[in-house]
Amino acid sequence: MILAVAWSRLMNLRRDRAAFVLAFVLPVAFFSIFAGIFAGSGRSTTRKVDLVVVDEDQSPGSQRFVAGLQAEAGLSVALKPSDKNAEEHPAGPLYTAATAEQAVRRGDVAVALVIPKGFGERPLAFGPGKERIALRLLSDSSDPIAPQIVFGLVQKVAMTAMPASLARTGMDEVDRWSGGLTPEQKERMETMLGALDRESAPTRANPAATPSGEKSGGLGGGIVAVDVRDIVGEKKRNPTVTFYAAGLGVMFLLFSATGAGGALIEEAESGTLDRILATRVSMTRLLLGKLVYLAGVGIVQLLLMFTWGALLFGIELFTPQHFPGFLIMTVATAIAASTFGLMLASVCRSRMQLVAVANLSILVMSALGGSLYPRFLMPAGMQKFGLVTINAWALDGFQKIFWRDEPLWTLWPQVLVLTGLGVLFFLIARRVARRWEFA
Amino acid sequence: MSATALPLAIRDLSKSFGGRKALDGVTLDLAPGETLGLLGPNGAGKTTLVRSVAGRVVPDGGSLSILGLSPAEDAARAVRGWVPQEIALYPLLSAKENLWTFGRYQGLAGEALEAGIRKSLDWIGLSDRAEDKTDKLSGGMKRRLNIAAGTIHAPRVLLLDEPTVGVDPQSRERIYAMIGELKGGGVSLLYTTHYMEEAERLCDRIAIIDNGRIIALGTTEELIRRTVGAKQALTIDTASPIPAEFKERLASAGASVDGDRIQASVEDPAAQIRQLLGMLHDEHVGVRDLTLKSATLEQVFLQLTGRELRE
Numbered sequence: 001m002i003l004a005v006a007w008s009r010l011m012n013l014r015r016d017r018a019a020f021v022l023a024f025v026l027p028v029a030f031f032s033i034f035a036g037i038f039a040g041s042g043r044s045t046t047r048k049v050d051l052v053v054v055d056e057d058q059s060p061g062s063q064r065f066v067a068g069l070q071a072e073a074g075l076s077v078a079l080k081p082s083d084k085n086a087e088e089h090p091a092g093p094l095y096t097a098a099t100a101e102q103a104v105r106r107g108d109v110a111v112a113l114v115i116p117k118g119f120g121e122r123p124l125a126f127g128p129g130k131e132r133i134a135l136r137l138l139s140d141s142s143d144p145i146a147p148q149i150v151f152g153l154v155q156k157v158a159m160t161a162m163p164a165s166l167a168r169t170g171m172d173e174v175d176r177w178s179g180g181l182t183p184e185q186k187e188r189m190e191t192m193l194g195a196l197d198r199e200s201a202p203t204r205a206n207p208a209a210t211p212s213g214e215k216s217g218g219l220g221g222g223i224v225a226v227d228v229r230d231i232v233g234e235k236k237r238n239p240t241v242t243f244y245a246a247g248l249g250v251m252f253l254l255f256s257a258t259g260a261g262g263a264l265i266e267e268a269e270s271g272t273l274d275r276i277l278a279t280r281v282s283m284t285r286l287l288l289g290k291l292v293y294l295a296g297v298g299i300v301q302l303l304l305m306f307t308w309g310a311l312l313f314g315i316e317l318f319t320p321q322h323f324p325g326f327l328i329m330t331v332a333t334a335i336a337a338s339t340f341g342l343m344l345a346s347v348c349r350s351r352m353q354l355v356a357v358a359n360l361s362i363l364v365m366s367a368l369g370g371s372l373y374p375r376f377l378m379p380a381g382m383q384k385f386g387l388v389t390i391n392a393w394a395l396d397g398f399q400k401i402f403w404r405d406e407p408l409w410t411l412w413p414q415v416l417v418l419t420g421l422g423v424l425f426f427l428i429a430r431r432v433a434r435r436w437e438f439a
Numbered sequence: 440m441s442a443t444a445l446p447l448a449i450r451d452l453s454k455s456f457g458g459r460k461a462l463d464g465v466t467l468d469l470a471p472g473e474t475l476g477l478l479g480p481n482g483a484g485k486t487t488l489v490r491s492v493a494g495r496v497v498p499d500g501g502s503l504s505i506l507g508l509s510p511a512e513d514a515a516r517a518v519r520g521w522v523p524q525e526i527a528l529y530p531l532l533s534a535k536e537n538l539w540t541f542g543r544y545q546g547l548a549g550e551a552l553e554a555g556i557r558k559s560l561d562w563i564g565l566s567d568r569a570e571d572k573t574d575k576l577s578g579g580m581k582r583r584l585n586i587a588a589g590t591i592h593a594p595r596v597l598l599l600d601e602p603t604v605g606v607d608p609q610s611r612e613r614i615y616a617m618i619g620e621l622k623g624g625g626v627s628l629l630y631t632t633h634y635m636e637e638a639e640r641l642c643d644r645i646a647i648i649d650n651g652r653i654i655a656l657g658t659t660e661e662l663i664r665r666t667v668g669a670k671q672a673l674t675i676d677t678a679s680p681i682p683a684e685f686k687e688r689l690a691s692a693g694a695s696v697d698g699d700r701i702q703a704s705v706e707d708p709a710a711q712i713r714q715l716l717g718m719l720h721d722e723h724v725g726v727r728d729l730t731l732k733s734a735t736l737e738q739v740f741l742q743l744t745g746r747e748l749r750e
Binding site for chain 2: 271275278280
């Protein structure tokens with residue numbers, strides 16, 4: 001009897017495609033996405049950090065240091081814009097401190113390292129403060145991990161790629177504070193340091209041998225001085241909250257839009273849709289009416305989410321700089337999400353089917369598009385792939401407003417794509433809804 | 440819209456679904472102020488015909504006009520009302536809100552809409568329940584509201600698709616009274632039902648549809664005269680089984696035998712009953728029960744379609 005109960009449930013599951021998808025396909029799809037995000041599509045255990053390097057020193061020591069950084073498996077070093085985007089800048093000039101800062105502000109990279117003049121001569125951080133030459137690390141605080149990784153690797157590379165410079169600096173200090181070395185001692189030291197220079201010519205480090213969990217002990221320590229400056233988000237009161245308000249807001253907007261869009265299926269099943277279409281309401285008017293409702297609810301949802309975030313968690317919403325951009329992005333996002341909901345509701349044959357398809361597609365889009373895990377922390381390929389989702393475009397827009405304080409006009413790609421998707425989804429919904437229109 | 444055009448003029452209408460003919464050359468007229476009953480077994484084509492008139496099905500051939508207008512035209516939507524068989528209302532909206540919604544869908548606004556809502560609520564007897572959510576109303580109340588939602592714009596042609604299905608006798612009487620008021624107001628009605636007595640009581644003419652064709656059309660009396668004739672149905676239940684050789688003699692007298700039941704259509708009841716009872720008496724077959732019934736629409740339907748109406 002117990003087995004009969006189990007058997008009947010199993011038969012039910014086999015025939016209920018929606019339940020089948022929720023039980024088996026969704027978990028596997030979701031796992032695959034997160035496995036892809038965290039495992040870098042299986043090729044590496046840690047993501048590479050994109051790093052712009054500006055060598056203002058151009059000394060043999062600094063060049064060895066840069067070469068050492070380039071040889072690091074954990075870093076993807078760009079010395080000029082063409083290294084990052086060969087198509088746009090086929091033979092562009094080297095980054096300067098200013099253009100590197102712009103790159104970080106734009107969000108092209110999370111970290112830039114500026115090697116100031118004299119670093120090759122005196123790379124060590126100890127000694128009198130006046131002579132201390134510190135590297136400058138420009139970072140985007142939205143990615144708190146990248147500067148830590150770069151800091152640690154800078155210390156490592158300094159030790160491995162330019163040991164002679166370090167030793168020479170050390171000997172100078174000994175010479176100064178110990179009363180002086182004899183000429184013979186200095187000559188033997190130079191011979192030894194020359195040999196060390198030749199031996200320490202950089203080679204690509206074996207990734208397997210690279211200590212991935214190396215701790216710097218904080219950005220203030222280390223043998224090489226590094227001044228870290230958050231140039232994006234440095235004045236934000238609570239930057240992570242902004243990210244999650246947008247991320248979760250967009251995800252729930254999609255859920256509520258598909259849920260409410262399902263009313264169309266219920267109307268079809270109850271006969272109300274037939275009755276409506278026999279009145280003066282055409283299918284186009286009906287779908288437009290539903291779009292106005294769904295988008296209105298979506299706008300209120302996001303407004304509520306961010307207002308709550310502003311009141312409790314310090315999101316800077318009600319400022320002249322942020323609010324107009326927020327409204328523009330909210331409207332564009334609500335239109336895209338609402339039409340997506342309408343499209344799914346038009347395509348699906350039953351409420352159960354809609355629930356399954358909506359859960360699958362929204363969770364996958366949210367994972368890929370950065371609602372659940374920031375896209376900038378994903379592998380580069382995954383980041384690009386994420387742009388197929390509404391979430392990615394919406395979050396990029398919200399980030400521009402709240403994180404990068406970019407002017408309104410810079411939102412045009414996001415607004416264009418989201419409204420374009422809105423038009424496309426609506427047209428698909430209208431086309432598919434013809435099945436309800438006439439028999 | 441032509442002043443002389445019929446409320447409904449259907450000519451040689453045909454529609455197929457996947458090779459199956461749902462309508463096969465239907466021709467039908469609805470006269471001004473007339474109530475035309477549409478009867479047919481399940482799958483006969485009633486729903487397809489009604490949905491064609493409602494503009495929800497596009498016919499493959501033939502023509503259909505509502506007061507001279509094509510069913511899909513906006514002007515036709517304004518003069519046509521449709522009360523579907525389902526309770527096609529928003530359950531979480533109140534009675535008043537449902538009427539407001541469907542009134543707006545029909546293009547009413549302002550004072551005309553407000554007046555339409557007041558009049559409808561009064562008509563269906565729900566003025567005191569106007570603010571109640573629809574899903575809290577009784578089955579009969581929902582049915583009445585369903586009718587009001589299809590008539591709030593005062594249509595001249597109304598399609599009523601089984602408006603009393605699942606309704607208790609008291610509510611049914613109330614709906615009959617509402618339909619009477621619509622008829623009194625000059626509305627032309629196309630009325631589908633499974634209840635024969637309802638069709639006989641409310642409809643001026645009856646159209647019987649089967650296999651996508653109109654197989655009979657006329658008043659109840661005309662249909663009976665044309666099909667069953669003036670004959671009455673005689674049924675005699677015997678006290679014991681009828682012997683085989685006696686069955687043959689009964690058959691030659693125009694009666695059919697099924698077990699211990701004898702049935703016959705009689706034109707001269709007194710003479711034919713005397714003859715049959717005499718034969719039974721001679722054979723020493725006792726009579727347990729005897730009934731004589733005038734012909735009904737049910738018999739007409741059975742004779743024409745070979746099926747009960749509820750099949």
